[in-house]
Amino acid sequence: xxxxxxxxxxxxxxxxxxxxxxxxxxxxxxxxxxxxxxxxxxxxxxxxxxxxxxxxxxxxxxxxxxxxxxxxxxxxxxxxxxxxxxxxxxxxxxxxxxxxxxxxxxxxxxxxxxxxxxxxxxxxxxxxxxxxxxxxxxxxxxxxxxxxxxxxxxxxxxxxxxxxxxxxxxxxxxxxxxxxxxxxxxxxxxxxxxxxxxxxxxxxxxxxxxxxxxxxxxxxxxxxxxxxxxxxxxxxxxxxxxxxxxxxxxxxxxxxxxxxxxxxxxxxxxxxxxxxxxxxxxxxxxxxxxxxxxxxxxxxxxxxxxxxxxxxxxxxxxxxxxxxxxxxxxxxxxxx
Amino acid sequence: xxxxxxxxxxxxxxxxxxxxxxxxxxxxxxxxxxxxxxxxxxxxxxxxxxxxxxxxxxxxxxxxxxxxxxxxxxxxxxxxxxxxxxxxxxxxxxxxxxxxxxxxxxxxxxxxxxxxxxxxxxxxxxxxxxxxxxxxxxxxxxxxxxxxxxxxxxxxxxxxxxxxxxxxxxxxxxxxxxxxxxxxxxxxxxxxxxxxxxxxxxxxxxxxxxxxxxxxxxxxxxxxxxxxxxxxxxxxxxxxxxxxxxxxxxxxxxxxxxxxxxxxxxxxxxxxxxxxxxxxxxxxxxxxxxxxxxxxxxxxxxxxxxxxxxxxxxxxxxxxxxxxxxxxxxxxxxxx
DNA sequence: TTGTATGCGTTATCAT
DNA sequence: ATGATAACGCATACAA
Numbered sequence: 001x002x003x004x005x006x007x008x009x010x011x012x013x014x015x016x017x018x019x020x021x022x023x024x025x026x027x028x029x030x031x032x033x034x035x036x037x038x039x040x041x042x043x044x045x046x047x048x049x050x051x052x053x054x055x056x057x058x059x060x061x062x063x064x065x066x067x068x069x070x071x072x073x074x075x076x077x078x079x080x081x082x083x084x085x086x087x088x089x090x091x092x093x094x095x096x097x098x099x100x101x102x103x104x105x106x107x108x109x110x111x112x113x114x115x116x117x118x119x120x121x122x123x124x125x126x127x128x129x130x131x132x133x134x135x136x137x138x139x140x141x142x143x144x145x146x147x148x149x150x151x152x153x154x155x156x157x158x159x160x161x162x163x164x165x166x167x168x169x170x171x172x173x174x175x176x177x178x179x180x181x182x183x184x185x186x187x188x189x190x191x192x193x194x195x196x197x198x199x200x201x202x203x204x205x206x207x208x209x210x211x212x213x214x215x216x217x218x219x220x221x222x223x224x225x226x227x228x229x230x231x232x233x234x235x236x237x238x239x240x241x242x243x244x245x246x247x248x249x250x251x252x253x254x255x256x257x258x259x260x261x262x263x264x265x266x267x268x269x270x271x272x273x274x275x276x277x278x279x280x281x282x283x284x285x286x287x288x289x290x291x292x293x294x295x296x297x298x299x300x301x302x303x304x305x306x307x308x309x310x311x312x313x314x315x316x317x318x319x320x321x322x323x324x325x326x327x328x329x330x331x332x333x334x335x336x
Numbered sequence: 337x338x339x340x341x342x343x344x345x346x347x348x349x350x351x352x353x354x355x356x357x358x359x360x361x362x363x364x365x366x367x368x369x370x371x372x373x374x375x376x377x378x379x380x381x382x383x384x385x386x387x388x389x390x391x392x393x394x395x396x397x398x399x400x401x402x403x404x405x406x407x408x409x410x411x412x413x414x415x416x417x418x419x420x421x422x423x424x425x426x427x428x429x430x431x432x433x434x435x436x437x438x439x440x441x442x443x444x445x446x447x448x449x450x451x452x453x454x455x456x457x458x459x460x461x462x463x464x465x466x467x468x469x470x471x472x473x474x475x476x477x478x479x480x481x482x483x484x485x486x487x488x489x490x491x492x493x494x495x496x497x498x499x500x501x502x503x504x505x506x507x508x509x510x511x512x513x514x515x516x517x518x519x520x521x522x523x524x525x526x527x528x529x530x531x532x533x534x535x536x537x538x539x540x541x542x543x544x545x546x547x548x549x550x551x552x553x554x555x556x557x558x559x560x561x562x563x564x565x566x567x568x569x570x571x572x573x574x575x576x577x578x579x580x581x582x583x584x585x586x587x588x589x590x591x592x593x594x595x596x597x598x599x600x601x602x603x604x605x606x607x608x609x610x611x612x613x614x615x616x617x618x619x620x621x622x623x624x625x626x627x628x629x630x631x632x633x634x635x636x637x638x639x640x641x642x643x644x645x646x647x648x649x650x651x652x653x654x655x656x657x658x659x660x661x662x663x664x665x666x667x668x669x670x671x672x
Numbered sequence: 673t674t675g676t677a678t679g680c681g682t683t684a685t686c687a688t
Numbered sequence: 689a690t691g692a693t694a695a696c697g698c699a700t701a702c703a704a
Contacts, residue, residue, distance in 0.1 A: 001452060001681095003681060003682085004681070004682070004683095005681080013690075013691085014690065014691045014692075015681090015682085015683090015691090016683075016684090016690075016691055016692075016693090017689085017690055017691070019681095019682065019683055019684090020683085020684095020690090023683080027689060027690080028689070028690080029689060029690090032689080032690085044449070046445065046449055046452055046453045047453065047681085047682075048390070048453075048455065048680085048681050048682070049386075049453050049454050049455060050385075050386045050387075050389035050390040050395065050455055050680085050681080050682095051386075051390050051680070051681035051682045051683090051696090052681080052682060052683085053386035053682095053696090054384070054386040054387050054390055054680090054681085054682075054695095054696045054697065054698090055681080055682045055683050055684085055695080055696050056682080056683075056696085057696080059386065061434070077413075080416055087435055087437075091435075091437055091439070091440055091441070092441065093441060094440055094441020094442065094443070095440075095441070096434050096435065096440065096454060097434065097435055098397070098432050098433065098434045099423055099427075099432065099433055101423075101427050103427070104427055104430055104431075104432065105427070105428065105429055105430020105431070106430065107430070109382065113380075113382055116337060116382055117382045117383065117384075117385050118385050118432060119384065119385060119386055223618045249614075249615070249618070252615070252618040252619065253618065255620065256618070256619075256620035259620055278585075279585070279588070279615060282559045282585070282588040282589065282592070283588065283592075284591065284592035284595055337697095339697060339698085340697070340698065340699095341697080349674075349675085350674065350675045350676075351675090351697090351698080351699095352674075352675060352676075352677095352698095352699075352700080353673085353674055353675070355698065355699055355700085356674090356699085356700090359699080363673060363674085364673070364674080365673060365674090368673080368674085383697085383698075384696085384697050384698070386696085386697080386698095387680090387696070387697035387698045387699090388697080388698060388699085389680095390679095390680050390681065390682090390696090390697080390698080391679080391680055391697080391698050391699055391700085392680085392698085392699075393680080673704105674703105674704080675702100675703080675704075676701105676702085676703075676704090677700100677701090677702085677703095678699105678700090678701090678702105679698100679699100679700095680697105680698090680699095681696105682695100682696090683694100683695090683696095684693100684694090684695090685692105685693085685694085685695105686691100686692090686693085686694105687690100687691085687692080687693095688689100688690080688691075688692090
């Protein structure tokens with residue numbers, strides 16, 4: 001690789017001068033700076049990121065943590081979208097991204113150590129178990145962090161508006177005339193708690209009394225469980241007219257179960273998803289769902305993290321709520 | 337951060353001794369080595385990856401390139417699966433992964449330069465436009481690379497067995513009694529060429545004469561185009577009894593088009609997908625498709641790349657073909 | 673068996 | 689405006 005000293009020789013100046021010229025220092029003559037830059041370009045010079053990181057104590061590298069309790073790796077479309085937008089925004093601002101995990105090779109380390117080992121300037125924590133002590137250690141360390149869908153004290157977080165999302169879905173369904181609304185919710189995370197609270201609150205505000213059997217636990221991204229709970233709902237003496245699923249993918253499990261009962265969507269029963277993954281709008285009938293603004297969340301996370309890294313003195317923790325949009329679809333029928 | 341010199345002071349030995357002890361050099365006494373390791377553990381010592389990379393010329397960091405011609409980012413489940421398994425295997429072997437892209441911040445660089453800038457020990461190239469000069473430059477450079485689904489001369493590649501996949505699908509459909517088989521193929525990449533050639537070859541071997549109108553161009557992961565081509569097929573005077581789609585997602589576009597024609601799957605028309613994404617097996621009826629072994633491809637890619645990095649002297653380029661499996665599903669009906 | 677010295681490529685400080 | 693020097697943390701060749 002061509003390095004600074006190569007340029008300095010060719011230009012007949014010292015390495016220090018080259019470094020300054022390349023970094024736009026003010027105490028270098030226009031002329032010299034130009035000559036240096038041209039030579040650097042001609043030689044195809046690239047700074048050595050390791051040397052830079054060592055010297056500056058800044059790596060221009062941010063860690064991304066997808067620890068994935070749900071097992072499916074980064075394969076869920078919602079998280080893929082987030083990862084993709086984090087990547088785009090980080091790169092736009094001059095940062096690379098590296099995955100953070102436990103246990104790199106033989107070295108056993110926790111997330112915090114891994115981030116330190118790679119001198120990450122900051123870490124974006126998405127899709128993690130926020131009760132995990134290793135996650136807590138990282139999130140409360142001196143490393144700048146931004147969490148998604150969870151807030152640590154005095155830390156920046158990006159939240160998708162679960163309350164608003166659930167409320168708009170319930171109101172949409174209510175406006176179509178539905179009164180017997182069932183809700184299958186995911187595992188009890190803080191996200192689930194918000195959705196559940198919003199579901200109950202909105203129902204109460206609308207004067208709906210939802211029987212306890214209409215609110216049932218399922219598992220995110222697991223069509224099987226939602227299928228089973230759908231069956232349980234169908235076995236009730238009083239059936240719901242509309243089912244809200246934990247997410248779009250889970251709905252598919254419910255879908256086949258409903259078909260098995262000979263029920264047609266939305267003529268015999270209405271359904272609602274959550275996430276708004278592309279698939280949901282390709283299905284026929286189009287799924288009524290709430291599209292989480294994954295791209296926006298990723299972009300904001302990267303932007304705020306880098307802001308915090310680059311301007312620590314004016315940084316303040318903030319919680320940003322990103323609103324999604326209701327996709328009306330065709331799976332909720334207007335009823336009497 | 338705690339560094340080697342901190343340990344050396346505490347142990348009353350020189351930094352060199354500490355370094356050797358930590359790296360398991362043979363010329364250190366058992367006793368000293370033990371003491372050093374214990375002190376290091378107690379202090380929570382972690383090597384500085386940048387300093388190491390600078391000194392060793394090895395970063396223990398591999399680049400992953402998803403340049404994404406299809407625009408959907410890393411959101412396609414097939415690629416997500418690959419990325420996930422690359423990550424797991426690389427980490428198991430002690431490597432981190434970093435995304436490689438063009439244009440990091442203000443610096444405009446090509447893929448090769450980016451990989452050099454981050455001192456990547458090697459790069460896995462997945463989902464790229466292999467005609468792109470920037471890709472070619474990287475793949476033919478001195479940096480160890482492994483490509484997925486494309487082979488550069490004297491380079492290692494991991495290929496999904498497209499010929500076998502297509503053949504098994506065609507034979508499956510043929511065995512169900514179908515003779516009029518249509519094939520919507522994706523953009524003309526080498527993957528597509530293999531599938532197309534295998535389609536034609538298998539049909540010929542089975543004595544089938546496929547009219548030219550049955551073979552139509554579509555776009556991978558684009559339900560809309562496949563929907564349009566499905567419509568075109570339905571407008572033919574002689575219709576196919578089975579349609580093979582470019583991929584599972586594209587099938588969904590065809591599905592709604594077929595429903596619009598009042599055709600039921602598989603009673604009125606049979607369909608086949610490609611990829612075997614989870615969604616395909618959650619749909620009812622279950623989609624008949626070919627599951628590409630994404631996990632295996634990612635694992636193998638990481639393994640071979642690291643092998644090449646760590647043992648360059650015994651390395652030989654190889655092309656590994658990873659076979660998937662046919663998922664029978666229920667969308668191909670037995671006919672006459 | 674241990675320690676000393678050097679350099680990886682870069683930049684910041686302080687002279688000139 | 690430019691340059692000499694040191695230092696970031698680590699690993700190695702070589703000396704002791």
